[in-house]
Amino acid sequence: MNTSLGKLWDTWGITAILLLLLAVAPVVTPDFFSLDNAQSVLRESAYLGIVAAGMTFAIASGAFDLSVGGQLALCSVVSLMGYAAGGTALAVAAALATGLACGLVNAGLITRLRVPPFVATLGTLFVFRGVAYILTQDGPKTLPYDQIGSPFVKIGGLNVAGLPLPFVIMLAVYGGAWVLLRRTATGRRVLAYGSSPEAARFCGISATRLRFFVFALVGLSVGIAALTYITRVWTADGSAQDGFELKVIAAVVLGGTSLKGGKGTLIGTFSAVLLVSVLNDMLVSQGVPSAYQRIVLGGVLIVALTIDGLRTRFAAPGSLRRAVTGQGGRTPRPGLAR
């Protein structure tokens, strides 16, 4: 495949598939574009999407944050406790501060104790969930029904010009994240570090500062996401959103961000999040049981990555042999369209 076409696919491929799916959606689900349904799809995609924006930075820097599920549960629980104690302002502050603190704990483990990100965040996934369980030993934290008029609840329920507020927040997060990744020195350093940590060191990029930035950013994104999540479901305990981390990573990878680091696309992540939500909505409307929905999501992920893998393989000289034998070899990679 030629280079420019390859690059175009990297950025817009998943978006094209999303548009294709949107074109088919009304055929499968006649009321797909009804205001109610559209708003519901967008509202539902927000918390996944917001965390996926943060995770795009982590994966582009060559790391995972497996703890986001635990972070979401903890942020939600602490936020509800904050609301009970001090209303909307405290609830918002508690969610953001908890997310940030979780991110700093992760970064500290990785940089100070030199635990690889994968292991450190796998550990904190359990720790954060564990803390959330302890805080909800006496039963899940909930928003009482008499609070329906509270500004806090409106975060999840309000529509702005027809768009659900969680989706508007998600749009803002993606706008900010895009500028951060593409138009700031820090964003460039994230990509440089993900591409080659050793070369980045000799470009004056501090691994410690970069890790703190990335993991704090992920934590902050979880804090924001928790606000849109908790005001939708009104209740949280340690088991909230079990398996969330893998859904987030699946969306980022589906969007085209390289698992090897060095390449991140927020447009791709955004489209992938919507793709997953639309697909889910279509399956639900067809009465497909949720167990099958998981299988479909897994299948989509595998198919997308297989196509991507084949494309990068066949774009390189000598690639046919490697694709057949499955051996990488030590040949240089000129002309590799990645």
Next chain:
Amino acid sequence: MADTGTPALLRVDGLTVEFPGVRALDGVHFDVAAGEVHALVGENGAGKSTLLKVLGGLHRPSAGAVTLDGAAYRPRRPADAVHAGIAVIYQEFNLYPDLTVAENVFSGREPVHPLTRGIRYAEINRRAAELFAVLGVAIDPTAPVSSLTVSEQQLVEIAKALSVDGRIIVMDEPTAALSADEVTRLLDVVRRLRAEGRSVIYVSHRLDEVFAVADRVTVLRDGRHVRTVPLAETSTDELVRWMVGRDVEALFPRGDAVAGDVVLELDRVSAGRQLREVSLTVRAGEIVGIGGVAGAGQPELSQVVFGALPVTGGRMLLGGAPYRPDGPADAMRAGIGFLHEDRKAAGILPDLSVRDNLTVSVLDKVRGALGRLLSPAAESGVFATYRDRLAVRATGPDQLIGQLSGGNQQKVLFGRALAPGGRLLILNEPTRGVDIGAKVEIHQLINEITAEGAGVIMISSDLPELLGISDRVYVLAGGRVAGHLTGADRTEENVMTCASTGRRIFSPEPVS
């Protein structure tokens, strides 16, 4: 020996190996008799490693023939070499650190119990012990390889070669990382192998070892065969002349340097065990070369100056002021540029464009009107400046750097090193792996940089380059400065003497 009528065990004829843009071997011939230790010498880049890789089945020749025991020998993979009885021991060992010595020796060929298919540990341990007895060394076959010293690991590699009844054992720089005692022991082992009737191809920079252990020597230069002689009929001086044998001045023009003020001064700087009490100065407009054999502390020296390796003793002065960089970012802010010797692993950012690869060293300076935001226009401007100045051949700023040739990648990295200000440039192996055209361009560029007043530290294992464009040369050996050569003392013979024999040569300080 072959030239006394003994039939050759291994014969190499007209061997040519071509890589894109380079002819690594050009019609090389030599032969090895049974029970002979045959030394292979030459400068870096002479083609020794390529020759070994052909014998080991890693490279395939584009022309020429190798015959083993009268039959054509054409290994297509390393296993073919092993089956033919040729064991190549590369500088990078092929050992599993977590397995035992005996498991490594018999790896992939373990005798197993006919019923349980379990490995017969008693047997492999006993047989490994027998092999070490043949070599005259004591190594515990049940010890994990990770617990061994480098020299012991080498002996495990040799035992591995013996275990498959290797008739020809090829050793690539076997003593590079060994202490003097260990070298003595290794040379004894080589003599024992010869006494066993096995042949050894011994590649080394260290001519004293070659004279101590080898029967004949073949000298390679620039991929060509220069001479094969019995060691009894030659001398160190003669070998060095054959290895060097080239008009150095013609290839590397360098005008008279106008050295300015001292830019950098190192005063007994140490860094762990790699660098010990190194003192040197670099003046503005000067190219200071750093030479020595591999592992003598050159990369460590460059990294200490760039703040990438902590100083454990001594002090540095930059422009006369105390200089204690806390990381490469500090060094870059002070106007120091750095070129890493390993372009692929620690130079290029493979997923990024040529423009981004270049501006990564000046991200603080390519900001636009919006303050903290990067300005694509400013970045493209920086790219255009260096593309023109360095004659980078790229399709555009957005091309991925991995798609450029080695020489063009190197030019982009030069731009990255120059962009922070060009007060001092640290260049590690600036022309490694680039073709001859790019090499000349890069040398001209280094000349220009110094003409503009920058000081340059150039580390090069390419002796003609080191001597051809450096104004002064420091030679490192074992992490220490073993020589400082200026003026007419800058000869390959002097560099090699300082680097390989431990003799120290210091040119008289110029009166200034």
